[in-house]
Amino acid sequence: MQKNKAHEIICAVRAAAAKRGIDATFTLHCEKSHLMRIGNNSVSLNTSEILTRLDIGVINGRRTGSHTQMGDVTSQEYVEKALQIAVDKAEVASEKDYQPISAIIEAAVDENSQYDKALEQVDPSFKADAYRQIIEKVGESYNFSGSWSSGSVELFMVSTANDLTVYHLATDQDFNVVLKHPKKKWELRQAKTGWRLADFNVNDVVDGFKKLLPVYENHQGFKLEPGEYTVALGSSALAEVLMMACYTGFYGRTYEEKQGWTSKNKKGDKVLGSNINLIDDPTDDKTFTFGFDLAGKTRALFPLVKDGVMQNMMYDIHTAAKYGRELTGHTGGSTSIVMQPGSALPDLLAAVKDMGRVIYIPALHYLNMSNPSQGVFTGSSRFNAVLIEDGKVVGPIFSSRITDSFQNVFGNVRLISSEAESVNLSNTYGRRMPEASSMPGYVVAEKVKITDSADSF
């Protein structure tokens, strides 16, 4: 579907290139981005960016080259020039020892089911006003910071393999606000995500803080000694850990190259606990959905782990070519990882009332893989982390480090919340490409290793 002049120009250059026998893929990425940052109860940055990028990839036999040009597409000459750069690069490139796969648009796509004009065009003063309300209603004596990113992405793609086109238009937002006590130094956070402006509600944010504040105001911090604990991971911490488990366990590249924690396993092996189910579901509205990937492959429901058993590996076009595998819809772009909810009460405190001492860690900071082969990750608690005893919050905990393996944590899950939450995983490095996962509100795992803790929050 050609939506505008730029698309027409690209299609014309595509047709001419196809006639010349060039194997090329053209991807146009247009973003309208807005971001407001808050620091010290003030707007510290209010920024708008309108950016257009044209990516061209060329395959010449077993040689490849690619070029990205930033700027508006207003003439055929502009696109032809960028194409020529990629063609020249492929010409000089050394040959691979395998045949690269050409991107082919599998089926025409024209999607805008997650587009909200109100969000795309939101007046920045709406954001400033919302932050002002939060600060005034929760209390000026606290120190507030935060950021609120919103915008739209238009993605248009064609290749010389056929004359089909794919087009994606969608909006997304990622709101967060952090409250810090100026003297006691603890930090609380509230976040909202979604593709509609209406997914944000200022009163929810205020209520969220008001629920947490008494716990923090009325209790001292606890320092955890290293050891094994029953830990409830909130949706944000859970998403961070599971996404890392996916990158290092369920991607074809890490698997084929024996870099990850599943490299000694094969499809059908039990790698996690029987209550763990993971799928990539590009129709789940709690995620940012893409109907195609950047190889033109149509994206569809893709099971990763069923009842703890490894089902499939995600392959990008380069890995598939190198190792002779099928494309799975995982070339570039965003996944829609969904962990299936369980049967536990959505209210964590009610759910753990017979479990004695539970450490609740809603978010993890600076997660990394200290040993990818063993599935060992490490990261420390941040925001709203508390010690719970017999279903009652005892008080906040100091910054505590978890160093444990995916197999251990997700092999010992006792409770999984029955309610799903959307967790925004987008970053704003480079181009706008929103990603979110759908996670249970929490999971409770036993025997989780806390390996260090600070003397402060």
Next chain:
Amino acid sequence: MTLSADLKKQILQNIDRVGTKGAEYTDARFYTNDDSETLFLYDGNLEANDTNFESGLGVRVLYGGAWGFAATSDAKAFDTCFEQALQNAITASKLVRVPLHMGKKPAHTGKFASPLKQDPFTVPLKEKLEFLSAIDARLKEDWIFKRYVYAEFQKKNIYFFNSEGTQVERSLSNVFAKMMVMALDSDGQMQRRSQDLFTTGKGTRGYEMLTQPELFSAHAERIKDELAQLIKADILEYGKRSVILLPGQGFLQVHETIGHPLELDRILGYELSYAGGSFVDLDSFGKLRYGSDKLTVSAFGSIENSPGSFGFDDEGTPERDYLLIDKGMLVNALSSRAMIDEANQKAGRTVFTESGGAARATAFYRAPIDRMTNVNILPGNDGTLEDIIASTEDGIVLDNPVSWSIGSNREHFHFSCEIAWEVKNGKKTRILRNPSYQGHTVEFYNSLSAVGDASTWHVGQVDNCGKGEPNQIMQLGHGIPVVRFDNVITGERK
């Protein structure tokens, strides 16, 4: 590429126009070009053969104590871009509890170009590929499971203008490169050794730096040899011992636990919602014993050849050489104009006399924030690596990071490394695999017991420091000698 007279006139007129509408301060950065090229040979296959060309305008307006920023890649939309930045600042000024100010600076003009003999973008692709392929061929062995070698070239031409009349022109060039070999160990787990292109701090940073064997290619055989031993090595046992960090690991230790916590915007709470805060506060300057008296740390350090040497920052401030930590005492921060103004107001005294020249933006479409330049440990008097090993009773020598995870206020950390060499009674004994260590920042630096001399010092290049919202990747350097810390928790508890 140069800026046309017409475009320059248009930018200057717009800066004036925004000023007449009430802006306290405006600056504009026009990038005629921001080019990068990535070549990545993986198992001998050229997996990345990419170029990326960008150009455009970024405008920052301070109005009513608040920043507005706008950027466009569309050359026809420059006037609109100034208007958008102003409108964004006006909107931002509606929620201001702590107004930001730039302070006043006299106008100046400046020019800077990274020292270089041969612009990598003028070297034919074929020649670059032949160079990398030759290294790749040296890395290849039957027992090596995976190998890669890559190079990245960057070149930016930036024109800076502000409402004070300052005009700065810069041409910045970077070359990064890395090689790695991987093999399965006796447990079937992947081990690796790597080498990054580094600098001596001297000389030029064009293509000629990449081809200087001692800075890169000559290390191919060494990393292979070390990997061959590593895959048969014992695992490091959990316990407290001394750690001797080679510059290949020390640079990241300093980066994460001295560089980041000393960024003034972080200290003032502007990064809380994402990158995190800092255990350092304004009272810490002149009072906090950050490390032992062997620890002296500089910013910039007048290093000629580093990605963190760029002449002028993205506010037009000349890059400045000063101490962050002086014989263990914390004395200064990495800073920009608005942040020192706010810090001094907040502290009610002059904590910082002038901007650290550390306001940096990754691209035209990002606003500058407080970044690292070069953050360096100055060489000490404890001799060579061999001298330091000889004076170590029970320790490990560590090189090259595998993972790093740091507390949100940079108060604690955990690193794992590629390789360790055991040191017993002053002698290097055997290689150990899966090494890791953890600690609490201030306690750790106060256990610094040896700092190597200038022979152990080199500049590690960082091409991927991430910070800020919207996120920004930054290039910088760390001049680091061999350093030893005592009583460190190493390995993982069973």
